[in-house]
Amino acid sequence: xxxxxxxxEPAADAPAKRRAPLRPARVALHLFLGAVAIGWLFPIIWAxxxxxxxxxxxxxxxxxxxxxxxxxxYVTAWQTAEFGKHFLxxxxxxxxxxxLTLFLASCVAFVIARFSWKLNIVLxxxxxxxxxxxxxxxxxxxxxxxxxxxxxxxxxxxxxxYDSYWGLILVNVAFQCGFCVFVLSNYMKALPRDLYExxxxxxxxxxxxxxxxxxxxxxxxxxxxxTLEVTWIYNEFFWATVLMRSGDKFPVTSSLNNLRGEFFxxxxxxxxxxxxxxxxxxxxxxxxxxxxxxxxxLGASKG
Amino acid sequence: xxxxxxxQADRAxxxxxxxxxxxxxxxxxxxxxxxxxxVVITLMVLVPLLLVVALVWLPAVATVALxxxxxxxxxxxxxxxxxxxxxxxxVVNIYPPFVPAVxxxxxxxxxxxxxxxxxxxxxxxxxDKEIRGSRFYQTALYLPVVLSLxxxxxxxxxxxxxxxxxxxxxxxxxxxxxxxxxxxxxxVLIAAGWxxxxxxxxxxxxxxxxxxxxxxxxxxxxxxxxxxxxxRVVFPVMRPINIIVLxxxxxxxxxxxDLVWVINKGRNGLELLSALVTQNVVGExxxxxxxxxxxxxxxxxxxxxxxxxxxxxxxxxxx
Numbered sequence: 146x147x148x149x150x151x152x153x154e155p156a157a158d159a160p161a162k163r164r165a166p167l168r169p170a171r172v173a174l175h176l177f178l179g180a181v182a183i184g185w186l187f188p189i190i191w192a193x194x195x196x197x198x199x200x201x202x203x204x205x206x207x208x209x210x211x212x213x214x215x216x217x218x219y220v221t222a223w224q225t226a227e228f229g230k231h232f233l234x235x236x237x238x239x240x241x242x243x244x245l246t247l248f249l250a251s252c253v254a255f256v257i258a259r260f261s262w263k264l265n266i267v268l269x270x271x272x273x274x275x276x277x278x279x280x281x282x283x284x285x286x287x288x289x290x291x292x293x294x295x296x297x298x299x300x301x302x303x304x305x306x307y308d309s310y311w312g313l314i315l316v317n318v319a320f321q322c323g324f325c326v327f328v329l330s331n332y333m334k335a336l337p338r339d340l341y342e343x344x345x346x347x348x349x350x351x352x353x354x355x356x357x358x359x360x361x362x363x364x365x366x367x368x369x370x371x372t373l374e375v376t377w378i379y380n381e382f383f384w385a386t387v388l389m390r391s392g393d394k395f396p397v398t399s400s401l402n403n404l405r406g407e408f409f410x411x412x413x414x415x416x417x418x419x420x421x422x423x424x425x426x427x428x429x430x431x432x433x434x435x436x437x438x439x440x441x442x443l444g445a446s447k448g
Numbered sequence: 449x450x451x452x453x454x455x456q457a458d459r460a461x462x463x464x465x466x467x468x469x470x471x472x473x474x475x476x477x478x479x480x481x482x483x484x485x486x487v488v489i490t491l492m493v494l495v496p497l498l499l500v501v502a503l504v505w506l507p508a509v510a511t512v513a514l515x516x517x518x519x520x521x522x523x524x525x526x527x528x529x530x531x532x533x534x535x536x537x538x539v540v541n542i543y544p545p546f547v548p549a550v551x552x553x554x555x556x557x558x559x560x561x562x563x564x565x566x567x568x569x570x571x572x573x574x575x576d577k578e579i580r581g582s583r584f585y586q587t588a589l590y591l592p593v594v595l596s597l598x599x600x601x602x603x604x605x606x607x608x609x610x611x612x613x614x615x616x617x618x619x620x621x622x623x624x625x626x627x628x629x630x631x632x633x634x635x636v637l638i639a640a641g642w643x644x645x646x647x648x649x650x651x652x653x654x655x656x657x658x659x660x661x662x663x664x665x666x667x668x669x670x671x672x673x674x675x676x677x678x679x680r681v682v683f684p685v686m687r688p689i690n691i692i693v694l695x696x697x698x699x700x701x702x703x704x705x706d707l708v709w710v711i712n713k714g715r716n717g718l719e720l721l722s723a724l725v726t727q728n729v730v731g732e733x734x735x736x737x738x739x740x741x742x743x744x745x746x747x748x749x750x751x752x753x754x755x756x757x758x759x760x761x762x763x764x765x766x767x
Contacts, residue, residue: 182588252492275504281722282743286510319503351485380596442654
């Protein structure tokens with residue numbers, strides 16, 4: 146008896162003991178990670194630094210110098226590339242797309258999680274796979290589809306799906322739904338079934354079960370997904386470039402090209418523009434980091 | 449409680465204890481659904497399904513179908529000519545950018561798979577220990593993940609530009625990192641890897657946190673070193689995550705597009721299958737059948753890996 150308790154104590158001490166003798170290794174670990182972290186942050190730091198310098202100065206003295214600090218690049222970038230308008234375009238596209246994606250995905254996820262029909266696997270597979278297909282491979286038919294499908298004028302001033310906000314919204318919803326269906330169905334499956342029993346005893350319809358029982362409980366997952374989706378749809382570049390033609394309807398990611406001159410590029414200006422474009426995602430990231438991480442990990446493992 | 453539409457008169461109210469979640473229980477419940485319920489459920493599934501089928505799956509099928517045609521995208525659908533496998537043989541034989549594009553895609557895959565993904569996994573293992581500042585390191589590493597790839601192209605331009613880039617300013621040379629076909633794919637791969645490492649690190653770290661700690665404790669009690677604990681105990685247990693990481697790597701390498709498109713639209717050393725497809729549609733000549741053949745190749749390869757992914761993930765689900 147005493148022998149077994151004696152063997153147990155060293156094991157309990159093992160984690161504590163492991164920290165002390167590893168001291169030099171710990172230092173090395175921190176140095177390594179620190180170096181990697183700084184290296185990783187470097188391009189962004191460099192972009193910010195460059196954006197704060199005037200082009201004349203850096204042209205004269207090169208970039209590996211100090212001085213010439215100015216905010217002018219930001220002002221010029223904002224005005225030249227009309228960032229105000231393009232940010233608004235991004236909002237017009239991102240917000241409805243995220244809301245619609247989460248709503249539609251939660252509907253499907255609810256049905257998959259709540260009822261166990263044979264079709265569920267097929268549904269889940271269809272949605273998840275749709276999220277993973279390479280978008281360029283689907284460009285041709287989609288492009289043609291978009292140029293053929295008419296929309297009423299209040300929905301699109303080009304009267305087609307092509308070159309309209311709704312077109313971009315719908316295509317983003319279609320592609321992002323799958324991921325959200327996957328994550329939400331996993332999350333909903335983990336909810337206790339007693340809730341539904343109780344709801345059915347109370348005579349709740351399926352819709353009420355969905356809206357009043359399941360959805361409130363899914364708030365953490367929805368918050369995490371909303372964070373991810375806002376980032377992804379805001380950053381979306383391909384469809385915004387090929388399915389939109391009028392320059393003044395471009396969201397902010399595809400309008401960055403406007404800062405590049407035909408023959409010459411003022412890199413300081415481009416970096417100011419890049420920082421401006423990055424600010425919303427960086428802000429979301431820093432404020433909602435936990436949500437962001439949770440969203441990605443819910444999607445990767447079973448959370 | 450007598451006017452509830454859901455509960456049939458002959459069945460007693462199911463007691464909470466009767467939540468035997470056998471399929472018998474759930475199957476019986478189907479009969480408890482009112483007509484409104486059935487309509488609602490159908491709509492809840494059908495509307496999203498229609499959207500995804502219409503905008504993703506139908507185009508996928510159409511792409512494969514169009515790859516056997518000789519269409520220039522302008523005329524009406526009724527004028528399409530069927531040419532069978534000619535587009536495919538054209539792609540392989542008389543399309544100069546094809547081979548470089550395949551090479552670059554494979555190179556992209558190899559670089560991610562051999563360098564970026566293992567490095568991300570390694571960092572995840574390091575960060576899995578409870579060390580101070582772990583949050584800072586993690587943040588620094590996956591900051592690039594929140595930036596759009598197009599933006600990353602611009603940011604790295606500041607480093608790679610021949611006249612105004614940092615690299616040339618410091619090294620004193622005048623290599624055109626983005627423009628010289630001998631080096632630009634490597635330059636771009638570094639930028640892509642910069643982002644990929646953070647993404648993989650995050651996924652792997654989440655997986656590591658899910659590993660049962662008693663396994664590690666048991667290994668420690670047996671006197672195993674950290675490395676052998678990892679390779680012999682943790683790594684095998686992480687098999688589903690390993691597969692997911694592998695598939696994500698492949699999918700990301702197939703989807704590489706934004707980065708090369710903002711640099712030079714995928715020419716001159718930066719050819720990629722995805723850029724080639726887009727060039728054939730958006731570019732000067734619009735060769736739909738031909739572009740569709742390229743696109744079908746991409747789809748087929750992707751679907752192989754997507755199937756692996758789905759199989760892994762569904763199997764985990766059922767455990």
